[in-house]
Amino acid sequence: MSAAKLLLVEDDPALSELLEFRFENEGYSVRCTKDGDDALVLAAEDTPDLIILDWMIEGTSGIEVCRQLRRAKETAHVPIIMLTAREDEDDRIRGLNTGADDYVTKPFSPRELLARVAAVMRRIRPVLAGEAIEVGDMRLDPVAHKVERAGTPIKLGPTEYRLLQFFMESPGRVFSRNQLLDGVWGTESDIELRTVDVHIRRLRKAIELDGKKDLIRTVRSAGYALEG
Amino acid sequence: MSAAKLLLVEDDPALSELLEFRFENEGYSVRCTKDGDDALVLAAEDTPDLIILDWMIEGTSGIEVCRQLRRAKETAHVPIIMLTAREDEDDRIRGLNTGADDYVTKPFSPRELLARVAAVMRRIRPVLAGEAIEVGDMRLDPVAHKVERAGTPIKLGPTEYRLLQFFMESPGRVFSRNQLLDGVWGTESDIELRTVDVHIRRLRKAIELDGKKDLIRTVRSAGYALEG
DNA sequence: CAAGATTGTTACAATTCGGCGACAATCACC
DNA sequence: GGTGATTGTCGCCGAATTGTAACAATCTTG
Numbered sequence: 001m002s003a004a005k006l007l008l009v010e011d012d013p014a015l016s017e018l019l020e021f022r023f024e025n026e027g028y029s030v031r032c033t034k035d036g037d038d039a040l041v042l043a044a045e046d047t048p049d050l051i052i053l054d055w056m057i058e059g060t061s062g063i064e065v066c067r068q069l070r071r072a073k074e075t076a077h078v079p080i081i082m083l084t085a086r087e088d089e090d091d092r093i094r095g096l097n098t099g100a101d102d103y104v105t106k107p108f109s110p111r112e113l114l115a116r117v118a119a120v121m122r123r124i125r126p127v128l129a130g131e132a133i134e135v136g137d138m139r140l141d142p143v144a145h146k147v148e149r150a151g152t153p154i155k156l157g158p159t160e161y162r163l164l165q166f167f168m169e170s171p172g173r174v175f176s177r178n179q180l181l182d183g184v185w186g187t188e189s190d191i192e193l194r195t196v197d198v199h200i201r202r203l204r205k206a207i208e209l210d211g212k213k214d215l216i217r218t219v220r221s222a223g224y225a226l227e228g
Numbered sequence: 229m230s231a232a233k234l235l236l237v238e239d240d241p242a243l244s245e246l247l248e249f250r251f252e253n254e255g256y257s258v259r260c261t262k263d264g265d266d267a268l269v270l271a272a273e274d275t276p277d278l279i280i281l282d283w284m285i286e287g288t289s290g291i292e293v294c295r296q297l298r299r300a301k302e303t304a305h306v307p308i309i310m311l312t313a314r315e316d317e318d319d320r321i322r323g324l325n326t327g328a329d330d331y332v333t334k335p336f337s338p339r340e341l342l343a344r345v346a347a348v349m350r351r352i353r354p355v356l357a358g359e360a361i362e363v364g365d366m367r368l369d370p371v372a373h374k375v376e377r378a379g380t381p382i383k384l385g386p387t388e389y390r391l392l393q394f395f396m397e398s399p400g401r402v403f404s405r406n407q408l409l410d411g412v413w414g415t416e417s418d419i420e421l422r423t424v425d426v427h428i429r430r431l432r433k434a435i436e437l438d439g440k441k442d443l444i445r446t447v448r449s450a451g452y453a454l455e456g
Numbered sequence: 457c458a459a460g461a462t463t464g465t466t467a468c469a470a471t472t473c474g475g476c477g478a479c480a481a482t483c484a485c486c
Numbered sequence: 487g488g489t490g491a492t493t494g495t496c497g498c499c500g501a502a503t504t505g506t507a508a509c510a511a512t513c514t515t516g
Contacts, residue, residue, distance in 0.1 A: 101338065101339075102337045102338065102339050103337050116339075119339070157491075157492055157493080158492075158493095159492075159493070160492095172371070172372045173371050173372060174371065174372060174373040176231075179231075179255075182252075187252075191494070191495095192494070192495060192496095194474090194494095194495075194496090195493085195494055195495070197474065197475075197476090198475095198476090198493085198494075198495085199493085199494095200474095200475095201474095201475065201476070202492095202493095218474070218475090219373045220385070220386055220472095220473065220474075220502070220503080221386040221472085221473075221503090222373055222386070225372060225373065228372075385502075385503055385504080386503075386504095387503075387504070388503095419504095419505070419506095420505070420506065420507090422463090422505095422506080422507090423504085423505055423506070425463065425464070425465090426464095426465085426466095426504085426505075426506085427504085427505095428463095428464090429463095429464065429465065429466095430504095432464095446462095446463070446464090448461095448462065448463075448512095448513070448514085449461085449462070449514095
């Protein structure tokens with residue numbers, strides 16, 4: 001299991017050290033800085049999976065860091081949890097508006113922050129943490145970009161791969177064609193609903209192994225689901 | 229499709245966009261507006277399952293929107309969560325008096341609002357929150373779109389599925405044929421009353437397991453009910 | 457018990473919906 | 487530029503689903 005990468009931006013050395021210790025203890029890979037500009041550099045050179053950002057930091061201000069992170073393509077979708085002093089209500093508002101995902105008010109317990117981070121990580125699709133997903137006899141390795149069923153390597157086109165990954169992230173769950181379009185093709189694509197059918201068929205054909213049953217369940221008038 | 233429908237009334241574009249994104253990510257179907265009158269129109273044309281209403285909006289004020297929503301038959305019972313500034317205690321009181329179900333004080337984290345919404349959903353309609361319903365030895369999982377009785381998988385057509393779900397949301401309660409038509413087929417469908425009988429018959433046949441008694445009770449000259 | 461009302465059951469035609477093959481357009485890679 | 491893989495769309499077909507009518511069964515009431 002490759003550890004999730006955290007970037008901690010905090011200028012109180014004591015707090016920073018404490019958090020670093022706690023998070024590394026939990027299995028995260030943590031990098032720290034107390035400087036805003038530094039944070040941007042670190043984030044750029046190795047995109048973290050989550051950023052913990054103190055609002056009151058030296059150098060570029062928290063809000064500015066946040067904005068710049070959102071602007072850069074690589075870090076645009078990296079979740080940000082900000083740490084604010086209780087009084088800074090304005091900061092909180094601006095923070096949320098600027099694209100922070102969540103905030104934690106100082107003083108907080110490390111435990112609380114850990115919980116928030118864990119929650120965000122869970123939400124941000126486990127695959128991004130680099131873990132392989134297994135559903136039934138299917139196995140998808142996002143790092144190697146490889147899929148196999150019952151040990152047999154499966155060859156998939158890009159779209160089928162994303163489709164399968166999307167299914168495997170929520171095994172058993174039924175998705176409507178519209179949900180699949182949103183999740184696999186992206187919200188802004190305008191593609192025929194029925195096109196989904198075709199890719200479902202291609203995916204089915206690709207992952208079929210004789211003797212093995214069809215893993216994709218058709219739910220008439222509702223959508224499709226991957227059997228869990 | 230069984231995604232819960234949200235109506236978001238918020239005039240800060242940044243916040244609105246953030247929330248829309250987060251809620252859609254969670255699987256809700258979201259429509260947004262920043263205008264009070266617009267909200268009323270949207271709510272009227274497709275009744276949402278829950279409304280998130282900013283108290284300080286353009287056009288008709290939040291409190292007035294709330295009042296009008298409560299007045300209209302379709303939206304009278306739709307739960308409303310209002311967003312208020314910390315200072316406006318009066319608004320909160322008036323809001324709750326006017327019929328809002330809950331309020332969240334700005335600034336808030338998206339996570340907090342998500343939790344509130346989920347809580348209300350669970351209270352109002354568990355199915356929309358994705359929770360399985362169990363009635364007697366019947367179990368319906370809305371996420372997987374699966375039904376089983378005493379552990380045995382049950383195969384249902386779309387209409388029978390909706391019919392069963394409708395019954396299971398109010399176990400023991402008797403519904404007239406007209407109520408069933410409204411609830412299962414939709415208000416605007418013009419279908420023979422007696423057609424309901426046929427689908428009741430089909431549902432009965434589908435969920436019958438030998439040795440098990442009929443779960444659907446006929447109430448002569450009144451309608452049908454699912455035994456609780 | 458008879459008559460009327462109400463419900464159960466079945467058969468059937470119409471419709472809807474998903475599977476599938478084909479095809480042109482686009483893309484990627486040499 | 488060429489070549490093969492990938493992708494989005496159509497249209498047809500068969501199967502599942504659905505609404506209705508017709509008839510049988512059952513209940514209610516006098």
